[in-house]
Amino acid sequence: xxSFLKGNEAVVMGSLLAGCQSYYGYPIxxxxxxxxxxxxxxxxxxxxxxxxxxEVAAINMVYGAAAAGERTMTASSxxxxxxxxxxxxxxxxxxxxxxxxxxxxxxxxxxxIGPEQSDYYQLTKGGGHGNYxxxxxxxxxxxxxxxxxxxxxxxxxxxxIPVIIAADGVIGQMMEPVTLPxxxxxxxxxxxxxxxxxxxxxxxxxxxxxxxxxxxxxxLRLDRKHRQIMANEQLFESYRADDAEIILVGYxxxxxxxxxxxxxxxxxxxxxxxxxxxxxxxxxxKAFEEIRNYKALRKVIVAEMSNGQLFWDVxxxxxxxxxxxxxxxxxxxxxxxxxxxxxxxxxx
Amino acid sequence: xxxxxxxxxxxxxxxxxxxxxxxxxxTTYCAGCGHGIIHxxxxxxxxxxxxxxxxxxxxxxxxSVFAYYYFKTGNVEAxxxxxxxxxxxxxxxxxxxxxxxxxxxxxxAAIGTAEILHAANRGENITVIFVNNAIYGMTGGQMAxxxxxxxxxxxxxxxxxxxxxxYPLRMSEIIATLDAPVLVARTSVHDIKNIMQTRKLxxxxxxxxxxxxxxSFIEILSQCPTNWKVKPEDAQEWMEKNMLPYYKREVFKDxxxxxxxxxHPKPRKEIAEIVELLALPEFKTRKDNGGETTLKxxxxxxxxxxxxxxxxxxxxxxxxxxxxxxxxxxxxxxxxSYGPEMRGGTANCSVILSPEEIASPVVQEIDILVAFNxxxxxxxxxxxxxxxxxxxxxxxxxxxxxxxxxVRRKKIQLIGVDASNAADSLGDPRMVxxxxxxxxxxxxxxxxxQQADLLLEKKFSTKPRLVELNKQALRRGFEQDEMExxx
Numbered sequence: 001x002x003s004f005l006k007g008n009e010a011v012v013m014g015s016l017l018a019g020c021q022s023y024y025g026y027p028i029x030x031x032x033x034x035x036x037x038x039x040x041x042x043x044x045x046x047x048x049x050x051x052x053x054x055e056v057a058a059i060n061m062v063y064g065a066a067a068a069g070e071r072t073m074t075a076s077s078x079x080x081x082x083x084x085x086x087x088x089x090x091x092x093x094x095x096x097x098x099x100x101x102x103x104x105x106x107x108x109x110x111x112x113i114g115p116e117q118s119d120y121y122q123l124t125k126g127g128g129h130g131n132y133x134x135x136x137x138x139x140x141x142x143x144x145x146x147x148x149x150x151x152x153x154x155x156x157x158x159x160x161i162p163v164i165i166a167a168d169g170v171i172g173q174m175m176e177p178v179t180l181p182x183x184x185x186x187x188x189x190x191x192x193x194x195x196x197x198x199x200x201x202x203x204x205x206x207x208x209x210x211x212x213x214x215x216x217x218x219x220l221r222l223d224r225k226h227r228q229i230m231a232n233e234q235l236f237e238s239y240r241a242d243d244a245e246i247i248l249v250g251y252x253x254x255x256x257x258x259x260x261x262x263x264x265x266x267x268x269x270x271x272x273x274x275x276x277x278x279x280x281x282x283x284x285x286k287a288f289e290e291i292r293n294y295k296a297l298r299k300v301i302v303a304e305m306s307n308g309q310l311f312w313d314v315x316x317x318x319x320x321x322x323x324x325x326x327x328x329x330x331x332x333x334x335x336x337x338x339x340x341x342x343x344x345x346x347x348x
Numbered sequence: 349x350x351x352x353x354x355x356x357x358x359x360x361x362x363x364x365x366x367x368x369x370x371x372x373x374x375t376t377y378c379a380g381c382g383h384g385i386i387h388x389x390x391x392x393x394x395x396x397x398x399x400x401x402x403x404x405x406x407x408x409x410x411x412s413v414f415a416y417y418y419f420k421t422g423n424v425e426a427x428x429x430x431x432x433x434x435x436x437x438x439x440x441x442x443x444x445x446x447x448x449x450x451x452x453x454x455x456x457a458a459i460g461t462a463e464i465l466h467a468a469n470r471g472e473n474i475t476v477i478f479v480n481n482a483i484y485g486m487t488g489g490q491m492a493x494x495x496x497x498x499x500x501x502x503x504x505x506x507x508x509x510x511x512x513x514x515y516p517l518r519m520s521e522i523i524a525t526l527d528a529p530v531l532v533a534r535t536s537v538h539d540i541k542n543i544m545q546t547r548k549l550x551x552x553x554x555x556x557x558x559x560x561x562x563x564s565f566i567e568i569l570s571q572c573p574t575n576w577k578v579k580p581e582d583a584q585e586w587m588e589k590n591m592l593p594y595y596k597r598e599v600f601k602d603x604x605x606x607x608x609x610x611x612h613p614k615p616r617k618e619i620a621e622i623v624e625l626l627a628l629p630e631f632k633t634r635k636d637n638g639g640e641t642t643l644k645x646x647x648x649x650x651x652x653x654x655x656x657x658x659x660x661x662x663x664x665x666x667x668x669x670x671x672x673x674x675x676x677x678x679x680x681x682x683x684x685s686y687g688p689e690m691r692g693g694t695a696n697c698s699v700i701l702s703p704e705e706i707a708s709p710v711v712q713e714i715d716i717l718v719a720f721n722x723x724x725x726x727x728x729x730x731x732x733x734x735x736x737x738x739x740x741x742x743x744x745x746x747x748x749x750x751x752x753x754x755v756r757r758k759k760i761q762l763i764g765v766d767a768s769n770a771a772d773s774l775g776d777p778r779m780v781x782x783x784x785x786x787x788x789x790x791x792x793x794x795x796x797x798q799q800a801d802l803l804l805e806k807k808f809s810t811k812p813r814l815v816e817l818n819k820q821a822l823r824r825g826f827e828q829d830e831m832e833x834x835x
Contacts, residue, residue, distance in 0.1 A: 002627070002628050003623075003626040003627050004628060004629075004667065004670055005626065013622075013626070016619055022440065024437060041622055043616075044615070044616045044622070045616075045618075045619060046614060048437075048441075050437075050440070052433065052466075053463070053466040056430070056462070056467065057430070057433040057462065058433075059464070061434070062437065063430075064433065064437030064438040065438070065440070067434070067438065070441045087430070127415065154502075161491060170683055170709075170710075173683060173684055173686050174681060174684075174709055175667055175680060175681070177628075177680065180623050180626065181622075194424055194438060195444075195445075196403075196422065196441075196442035196444065196446070197401060197445065200421075201406070201422065202420075203422050204366070204416050204422075204423045204424070205425065206424070206425035207408075207425065207571050208413055208414075210368060211368040211369075253709075256707055256709060256710070260707035260708035261708075284361065337712065338708075338710070338712050339712075
């Protein structure tokens with residue numbers, strides 16, 4: 001049974017099927033359909049939908065609901081995510097699970113509502129204050145918007161960490177056929193939750209530790225968790241890369257363009273392949289360790305709708321390699337022209 | 349009564365084990381501070397009302413940031429000013445639990461004004477205890493929004509000047525103007541009489557929450573001798589002289605008698621019903637619905653651009669085309685132009701239909717352009733591939749001179765469809781997109797009208813009139829003479 005949904009609607013359906021009990025949000029283009037769908041479906045299922053007074057309030061409501069033990073979520077776009085970074089730091093510090101969807105638009109400042117991938121740094125390097133990371137998933141289809149919501153809640157619960165779905169405006173806005181899976185069963189009990197009964201009597205969520213050693217211990221604990229995630233949760237897609245002379249790197253909508261181009265130029269006899277990061281944090285450095293061993297590989301082309309934010313992570317992952325690495329990018333809400341990519345591939 | 353006062357409340361920990369350092373029995377509060385008194389009143393109230401096990405305490409940023417050292421309840425520490433937002437969600441997660449949101453004046457009346465006003469305005473079933481001591485405590489005696497005129501603080505060293513810093517905020521009076529709160533009062537803990545009044549009001553507020561009556565707000569004027577720079581024993585006099593004349597102690601709002609308990613909503617649907625609603629009809633094969641069997645097969649990826657004015661149904665036509673493709677077991681993708689264009693400007697969408705999985709949904713070179721107005725035709729015609737196809741709304745597009753050189757050079761087939769007139773003849777100009785689709789299906793016979801009918805019936809299941817209108821429009825477009833329209 002297929003449904004034809006927008007990415008923004010699919011992520012809500014995925015969350016509902018994952019047992020998400022509450023949605024706290026504030027409207028912003030191009031993420032508003034998420035709030036609309038949540039407003040439609042959550043109350044019908046007797047789950048909580050609340051339009052907050054700001055993104056600042058929304059993320060703090062998510063903090064409260066997560067502390068209370070619910071699967072909970074919010075969604076926004078760049079300007080709103082900036083406001084949420086304060087709350088995100090607290091949520092990460094208290095090691096609370098939640099899902100945050102960022103439908104990235106063009107910035108900086110108010111920018112415009114066209115698609116970009118320029119929240120990459122903000123999302124993958126923490127975003128708020130202090131030493132923390134969040135797990136960042138980058139879907140490239142409507143089906144993945146749905147599936148990653150389900151996977152996202154699982155990862156969030158397993159590691160007690162906020163999970164962010166980072167999609168560019170196109171992935172949020174586009175429609176594709178999707179299959180809706182069965183609702184998730186057996187969501188684990190959270191013994192640390194503020195359940196408002198006897199179980200919660202000693203439960204506490206706080207991020208203030210005046211004792212320096214105690215706070216350092218908190219940081220070290222987070223560090224250990226981050227390292228565990230980096231070791232175990234890297235996800236990437238490798239497409240026709242094994243024998244490639246040129247490997248294209250991109251995520252989100254860009255990776256779809258790249259995949260089509262790989263198919264196209266392969267027909268012309270150019271051996272191209274694709275590495276698509278699926279987790280943006282942890283960065284899939286394993287993919288780049290692997291491609292170092294590819295005999296035929298000469299060049300890596302990073303394509304992104306931002307100012308080289310992904311490029312520098314790829315560059316770092318390929319440190320000390322003799323491979324040529326180039327960047328093809330567009331900003332301001334523009335998609336990358338297939339022609340520009342084609343030129344870069346054929347000239348390589 | 350007497351022995352209760354002598355005994356430590358059960359809602360306090362016996363030993364403050366979370367407090368760092370060796371001293372685990374004393375609090376972090378200064379001598380003469382009002383927080384201790386207020387904590388005690390709250391702890392005794394929640395014990396006496398039998399709420400201890402069911403209470404979650406939300407601590408603010410400020411001197412009471414460590415309230416969780418003392419309260420033997422569930423505890424969560426909020427960012428500066430955000431306690432009411434956190435409390436909102438904790439309560440909504442567990443509507444039968446009790447949530448106490450404890451905030452100081454910097455937290456509630458400066459950085460958190462949005463959160464407190466909106467939580468109050470929504471009538472969240474929580475109790476807010478607002479401790480007003482007219483100064484920032486923890487950060488070292490800076491001016492608070494509630495600091496009094498001429499009050500000297502670290503950031504108003506020459507005294508608060510209304511011309512520069514405005515007037516002390518009276519939060520209770522502001523909150524009391526809202527419709528939703530059920531109890532709003534200001535009280536004080538500067539002497540025994542007022543402490544007893546505060547005790548009464550805290551219990552009243554907690555009882556209101558217990559009875560699910562809604563939002564209660566108790567502002568408590570409290571001492572901060574350290575930052576007022578007076579001796580603890582002089583704090584009472586300072587309060588009487590400076591605070592009490594400006595901040596009236598009274599019950600500003602009490603509608604507990606009228607307030608009805610808020611029931612928890614019952615589910616109206618199961619998730620399976622929503623999933624079912626979103627599902628497209630299923631046909632086993634492309635020819636599986638008893639209609640015509642002369643359908644053509646889409647053999648390769650076909651890229652459409654559909655463009656026109658906002659309101660011409662450009663985006664929904666694209667989506668409808670995709671749905672037709674999906675029920676016929678094709679792959680499809682749809683990307684809209686989005687944002688302000690939707691509100692009256694131009695709109696377009698990119699659609700791809702394919703027998704195989706679609707790698708990229710981005711349409712830069714067009715196989716089939718569907719143009720509903722002149723600007724769209726001009727804008728996109730030069731992206732149409734050689735031997736491509738253009739459907740255009742010839743009801744309103746009369747001038748083709750601009751595009752003809754390209755069209756001829758690239759051998760593009762140009763098909764005029766009298767779509768707007770077809771829609772107008774049905775008395776509903778919104779039908780222009782469906783009329784266009786009708787003709788597209790005729791020229792591009794990959795789908796059946798009956799399949800479109802079935803999709804329409806599902807889509808507008810609650811609006812039978814609209815289904816009928818759409819079916820008619822579809823047929824008006826379909827029945828238009830094909831040959832006459834070809835340029």
